[in-house]
Amino acid sequence: MSETPPIRRLSDWGPEPLRDIADEWGTPTYVLDLDRVAANAARLAAAFPAADIAYAVKANTTRPVLERLAAAGVGAECAAAGEVERALAAGFPAERIRYTAVNPPARDLASILETDAATAMTVTVGAEDTLDRLVERGFEGRLCVRVNPGVGAGHHEKVSTGAEPKFGVPYERATAVCERARAVGDLVGVHAHVGSGISGDDLTAHRELVRRMGDLARTVGDLEFVAVGGGFGVPYHENESPLDLSAVARATRDALGDVDAQLAIEPGRYFVADAGVLLTTVNTVKPTPETTVIGVDAGMTTLARPALYDAYHAVRSLEPDRPPKPTTHVDITGPVCETADVLGRDRQLPEPTRGDLLAVGNAGAYGYEMASNYNSRPRPAVVVLEGDTDSRLAVRRETLADVTRLEEP
Numbered sequence: 001m002s003e004t005p006p007i008r009r010l011s012d013w014g015p016e017p018l019r020d021i022a023d024e025w026g027t028p029t030y031v032l033d034l035d036r037v038a039a040n041a042a043r044l045a046a047a048f049p050a051a052d053i054a055y056a057v058k059a060n061t062t063r064p065v066l067e068r069l070a071a072a073g074v075g076a077e078c079a080a081a082g083e084v085e086r087a088l089a090a091g092f093p094a095e096r097i098r099y100t101a102v103n104p105p106a107r108d109l110a111s112i113l114e115t116d117a118a119t120a121m122t123v124t125v126g127a128e129d130t131l132d133r134l135v136e137r138g139f140e141g142r143l144c145v146r147v148n149p150g151v152g153a154g155h156h157e158k159v160s161t162g163a164e165p166k167f168g169v170p171y172e173r174a175t176a177v178c179e180r181a182r183a184v185g186d187l188v189g190v191h192a193h194v195g196s197g198i199s200g201d202d203l204t205a206h207r208e209l210v211r212r213m214g215d216l217a218r219t220v221g222d223l224e225f226v227a228v229g230g231g232f233g234v235p236y237h238e239n240e241s242p243l244d245l246s247a248v249a250r251a252t253r254d255a256l257g258d259v260d261a262q263l264a265i266e267p268g269r270y271f272v273a274d275a276g277v278l279l280t281t282v283n284t285v286k287p288t289p290e291t292t293v294i295g296v297d298a299g300m301t302t303l304a305r306p307a308l309y310d311a312y313h314a315v316r317s318l319e320p321d322r323p324p325k326p327t328t329h330v331d332i333t334g335p336v337c338e339t340a341d342v343l344g345r346d347r348q349l350p351e352p353t354r355g356d357l358l359a360v361g362n363a364g365a366y367g368y369e370m371a372s373n374y375n376s377r378p379r380p381a382v383v384v385l386e387g388d389t390d391s392r393l394a395v396r397r398e399t400l401a402d403v404t405r406l407e408e409p
């Protein structure tokens with residue numbers, strides 16, 4: 001096992017480099033620590049030494065993150081043509097890319113099949129008629145069939161995938177669809193994904209999914225891999241225990257049983273969540289009869305997870321604590337004119353003052369990636385850290401001109 005701790009908590013980030021970044025680039029700004037991304041990759045590789053490990057790039061497509069993971073030798077799981085393009089540009093070899101087509105728009109299929117990479121990458125189909133659409137376009141390459149395993153798990157109903165009929169072909173149809181896929185191209189794998197947020201409690205669902213996939217692989221036979229998805233959880237709460245990766249690896253191996261194919265996993269969040277923080281500045285302090293409301297310059301357009309999934313993200317003040325200030329209860333709210341625009345409720349922070357710099361933890365996964373321009377709000381900047389203090393801009397902050405640039409005159 002690698003030496004790095006299984007979780008980097010918000011309290012483990014040194015405040016000075018983050019304050020320097022905020023001074024240089026302003027806020028709101030995402031900070032991504034590339035060394036931590038690499039350490040997470042190493043920990044996964046150590047826990048799953050025999051597995052084919054791919055990064056679900058939807059969690060964070062920032063170019064330096066993709067480059068670092070491509071250099072670390074992991075593959076890429078891509079959900080859309082745009083992600084495939086970015087993975088290729090960042091150096092993932094085509095043969096390590098799996099394109100998981102979910103109701104793929106015609107434009108996605110066209111752009112993927114046009115590239116030279118199309119014959120080397122693997123296309124995962126989750127509906128029989130996606131095979132028809134590939135045949136119509138003359139595809140005869142590497143195919144994987146996504147199966148709906150009938151079991152789901154996740155940190156929120158909106159990210160539980162395994163039992164949702166939208167994803168994968170029904171388990172009972174899987175063998176027949178695999179046979180069809182064999183007639184179309186080169187069937188190399190079967191795939192399922194339980195959902196997002198496998199934790200100690202959810203291992204039962206994961207184990208059941210893997211068991212069903214092992215059975216399927218034995219029935220179908222002659223496969224290169226059995227992909228059992230991602231969904232490895234990270235502790236968002238300060239006192240939550242980290243995932244026991246070796247327990248997950250053991251459960252996975254046991255549940256898969258004897259299969260003459262390589263195990264494939266494709267976590268997204270686990271690689272990047274704790275490698276990122278979001279920096280934001282307090283702009284309003286408002287005492288109310290219920291609580292103190294603090295307004296910050298990041299909101300649901302910067303980090304959508306609290307509004308979308310009621311997700312919890314730790315928040316910490318980065319102001320020097322000398323002399324120590326008393327703490328107080330606050331609601332941390334964004335600048336968007338929506339009730340859902342709350343980053344955190346009923347949090348304890350040192351008595352806030354306008355201009356205070358705050359950090360939001362575990363923001364490396366599905367943070368910048370899900371940012372939007374709602375309320376005509378420019379998306380934030382992204383800065384990457386390498387080594388202890390080496391930082392550089394990876395994505396510049398949008399301007400209002402960027403927000404309106406697609407409008408016809």
Ligand code: LLP
Pocket residue numbers: 056059077100159161193195196197229230231232266267268269270305309365366
């Ligand atoms: N593989 C497939 C086929 C997936 O659909 C996903 C995520 C993953 C792998 C990676 O899952 P992860 O290891 O990152 O949990 N925006 C939500 C998460 C949605 C994930 C969708 N699919 C969030 O912020 O929690």
